Amino acid sequence: MDPFADTLRRLREAFSAGRTRPAEFRAAQLRGLGRFLQEHKQLLQEALAQDLHKSAFESEVSEISITQSEINLALRNLRAWMKDEKVPKNLATQLDSAFIRKEPFGLVLVIAPWNYPVNLTLVPLVGALAAGNCVVLKPSEFSRSTEKVLAEVLPRYLDQSCFAVVLGGPQEMGQLLEHKFDYIFFTGSPRVGRIVMSAAAKHLTPVTLELGGKNPCYVDDDCDPQTVANRLAWFRYFNTGQTCVAPDYVLCSPATQERLLPALQSAITRFYGEDPRSSPNLGRIVSDKHFQRLRGLLGCGRVAIGGQSDESERYIAPTVLVDVEETEPVMQEEIFGPILPIVNVRSLDEAIDFINRREKPLALYAFSNSKQVVKRVLAQTSSGSFCGNDGFMHLTLASLPFGGVGASGMGSYHGKFSFDTFSHHRACLLRCPGMEKIYSIRYPPYSPRKLRVLLMAMEARGCSCTLL
Ligand code: NAD
Numbered sequence: 001m002d003p004f005a006d007t008l009r010r011l012r013e014a015f016s017a018g019r020t021r022p023a024e025f026r027a028a029q030l031r032g033l034g035r036f037l038q039e040h041k042q043l044l045q046e047a048l049a050q051d052l053h054k055s056a057f058e059s060e061v062s063e064i065s066i067t068q069s070e071i072n073l074a075l076r077n078l079r080a081w082m083k084d085e086k087v088p089k090n091l092a093t094q095l096d097s098a099f100i101r102k103e104p105f106g107l108v109l110v111i112a113p114w115n116y117p118v119n120l121t122l123v124p125l126v127g128a129l130a131a132g133n134c135v136v137l138k139p140s141e142f143s144r145s146t147e148k149v150l151a152e153v154l155p156r157y158l159d160q161s162c163f164a165v166v167l168g169g170p171q172e173m174g175q176l177l178e179h180k181f182d183y184i185f186f187t188g189s190p191r192v193g194r195i196v197m198s199a200a201a202k203h204l205t206p207v208t209l210e211l212g213g214k215n216p217c218y219v220d221d222d223c224d225p226q227t228v229a230n231r232l233a234w235f236r237y238f239n240t241g242q243t244c245v246a247p248d249y250v251l252c253s254p255a256t257q258e259r260l261l262p263a264l265q266s267a268i269t270r271f272y273g274e275d276p277r278s279s280p281n282l283g284r285i286v287s288d289k290h291f292q293r294l295r296g297l298l299g300c301g302r303v304a305i306g307g308q309s310d311e312s313e314r315y316i317a318p319t320v321l322v323d324v325e326e327t328e329p330v331m332q333e334e335i336f337g338p339i340l341p342i343v344n345v346r347s348l349d350e351a352i353d354f355i356n357r358r359e360k361p362l363a364l365y366a367f368s369n370s371k372q373v374v375k376r377v378l379a380q381t382s383s384g385s386f387c388g389n390d391g392f393m394h395l396t397l398a399s400l401p402f403g404g405v406g407a408s409g410m411g412s413y414h415g416k417f418s419f420d421t422f423s424h425h426r427a428c429l430l431r432c433p434g435m436e437k438i439y440s441i442r443y444p445p446y447s448p449r450k451l452r453v454l455l456m457a458m459e460a461r462g463c464s465c466t467l468l
Contacts, residue, residue, distance in 0.1 A: 004176050007164045008107065011134040014161040015106050020132045023079055025159075029129045030078075032157035033122065034071045037064055040153055044118055047145035051117065053284040058239060063118040066396075070123050073398055073415055074130040081130065081419045084428070092457040097430040102423035104132035105206075106182035111173070111196065113188045114286055115242040115336075117143035120210075121150060124185045127418025133183070134162045138176070141169045142286050181205050183422065187244075188212075190407060208411030208421055210244075211404055212334045215361045217247035218351045218377055220368030221256050228367045229263030232340070233271060235391025237318045240283035241338035242290075245363040245385070245392040248335050249324075250342045251351040257322065257342050264340075265305050268318045276317050277310065285314040285337060294337040300330035301341060348373060352380045360384070360406035363392060384408050 019025065037044070041064055048054040048063060074081075084099040108128045112121035121139050128135045137154075139147040151165045166176060177199035186196045187210040200207045219228055236246055252260065272279040285291040291314040298307055298316075301324035306317035321341040324331060330341050345351045355364065355377075364383035366374045374388035384404035387394045394400055395414075403412030413421050441450050441457075 002175065003172070004166060004179060007166065008136070008179055011107055011136065011162060011164060014159075015104075015134045019159070020104060020129075020134055020162050023082055026130055026132055027075060027078055029158055029163070030071050030075050030126065032159075033126065033129070033154075034068060034075075036154050036157040037068055037071075037122075040149065043149055043153070044146065047143075047149050048118065050145040051114070051143040052239065052242070052286060053282075054239065055281050055283070057281070058283075059118075062239065063116055066119055067122045067126070070126045070398065070415070070418070074126050074419065077416065077419075078130055081416060082132075088460075090458050090460055092454075093429060093431070095432055095435070097428075099428050101426040101428050102131065102420070103426050105422065105424055106133060107136070108133040108183045108185065108422060109136045109138065109176070109181045111138045111184070111186045111188065112140055114140035114143035114146075115239060115244070117146040117150075120187045124187070124413060124418065127413055128183075128185070128422045129158075129163075130419050131422035133422055135164075136176075136181070137163070137165045138168070138173070139165065141167065183207070185411075185413075185421070186210065193409070208403070208413065209409045210402075210411075210413075211362070211407065211409040212244045212336070213359055213361050213404070213408045214248040214331075214334055215245060215363040215365065215383075216351075216355045216358075217250050217365040218348070218355075218367065219250055219252040219256055219260065220348070220366070220370065220373045221253055222369045222373070223256070223367050224369070225256070225259040225263040226266065229260055229267045231367075231390050232260075233264055233267040233318065236340045237268070237271070237282065237338050238391075240285060240316070241340075242283070242286065242336055243392070244336075245395065247340070247363075247365050247391060248361075249331065250340060251345050251354060252342065253346065254344050257344060260342070261304055261320065261322070264320055268305060272318060276306075277308070277313075277315050282318070282338075285316060288314065290314075290337070291316070294335070294339065297330045297335060297337070297339055300324055300328040304342075306338075348376065352377065355381050360404070360408055362404045362408035363387070363394075365391065382406075384412075 045056050045059045048059045084101050087098050089098050110124045117140055125135060139150045151167055155165060180203040184200050184205055184207045186193055190211045193209045193211045197207055232247060272282050276282050294316055295309050301321040304320045304322045306319035308317040316338050319339045324341040324343055345354060360382050362384040364381055364386050366377035366388050368374050378386050382405060385394050398415030401412035401417040402414040403409055411421055441453055
């Protein structure tokens with residue numbers, strides 16, 4: 001018995017009937033999504049508190065308002081984004097109409113993780129709906145309370161002939177992925193990303209993979225240690241470190257480490273108090289499995305700050321590790337928790353070499369008072385995104401694409417990038433039916449003169465274009 005077949009058939013029928021194509025329909029869905037957020041903000045905040053002990057502040061900043069901004073942006077620009085995009089033409093097509101049409105793919109599957117269970121489920125949904133697709137949404141089974149709200153309340157705000165929430169873990173996902181989708185948007189671990197991509201390959205379904213990894217953070221000797229420490233601590237311990245773009249480890253000289261440690265201690269105490277465990281602003285680890293994994297990582301190197309944990313609450317203190325070896329587990333896997341190892345390097349060159357010997361990260365950070373240093377890190381490395389002198393502030397700009405490169409993922413979204421990701425860019429040329437006399441220059445019998453004229457007519461005008 002296939003639990004998904006009926007739902008998917010219903011959605012496919014709605015798409016084939018053209019239900020999701022009109023701009024009015026798309027806008028109505030986006031407005032519905034906005035109403036869901038406004039009317040159930042408190043319910044969502046409570047669910048996030050239950051799942052991750054997330055503070056109302058962090059829920060608002062990183063989950064609800066960011067989703068609402070995406071909705072507002074899409075509503076403001078929907079018609080402009082949907083418009084056919086005129087492209088430059090050559091002499092041979094001067095009288096024709098050449099444009100790119102943004103078409104919905106059809107039936108889209110969005111698979112989300114648990115760490116920002118509202119944002120990472122609904123922001124892709126905004127793009128998928130705006131682009132006119134039917135959508136199957138699969139929230140994470142680990143953020144149970146949020147999953148429940150998304151499954152039980154959200155569908156009331158959207159057209160259910162075009163939209164569905166499905167639930168399940170790896171086993172159900174195996175079944176779901178046997179079905180053909182027209183696009184799969186996956187956010188999660190590289191391990192599951194591979195499973196999703198293999199399943200998609202069977203149907204030649206295109207994918208976006210938003211994955212994780214280890215994000216390096218270079219701290220130059222020429223910096224103000226307290227400013228760096230404030231920014232590092234906020235972005236590392238935000239959502240208890242369970243953030244795909246969080247700085248994962250620091251690269252700095254031993255001298256900078258000595259200046260950074262008291263500054264980090266000061267920042268942690270100011271942010272979370274003498275006993276961070278009683279702070280309402282620090283979350284908890286999502287599951288026992290992740291808690292045990294993180295507790296294991298506390299044994300790497302030497303604890304310089306924090307290090308306390310409590311299994312009954314899945315609490316781990318904001319921690320800084322020093323004397324860490326490259327070969328230790330904390331430097332081998334994505335940390336995804338409130339632990340910040342510091343690795344010593346002797347120079348900027350050594351830091352750049354350290355970064356480039358590893359997989360390309362999702363995000364890369366460099367702190368320095370010297371613009372040259374920041375620009376050198378930017379120029380000599382690669383990553384999904386880069387921020388100089390701060391943490392993941394670049395995520396607040398919908399004008400920047402968000403996505404990985406290499407092992408940290410493929411494809412991107414946010415703002416118009418989301419709309420484009422969920423749209424097929426169809427190349428269109430509408431020619432006039434007449435003018436056959438002139439166009440017959442293309443036909444055999446061929447001659448050197450015909451070739452010369454044709455090549456000239458097909459030469460790009462105002463754009464680079466490849467022929468045929
Ligand atoms: P995960 O890969 O375990 O799960 C993600 C989703 O995949 C969940 O909905 C889960 O139910 C589903 N899933 C699990 N097993 C599956 C299977 N066998 N087949 C198909 N689907 C399956 O990831 P997670 O633990 O929820 O999230 C943490 C990871 O996600 C980290 O690696 C983190 O870096 C990454 N992440 C990336 C981004 C990004 O935007 N690039 C954002 C957040 C998290």
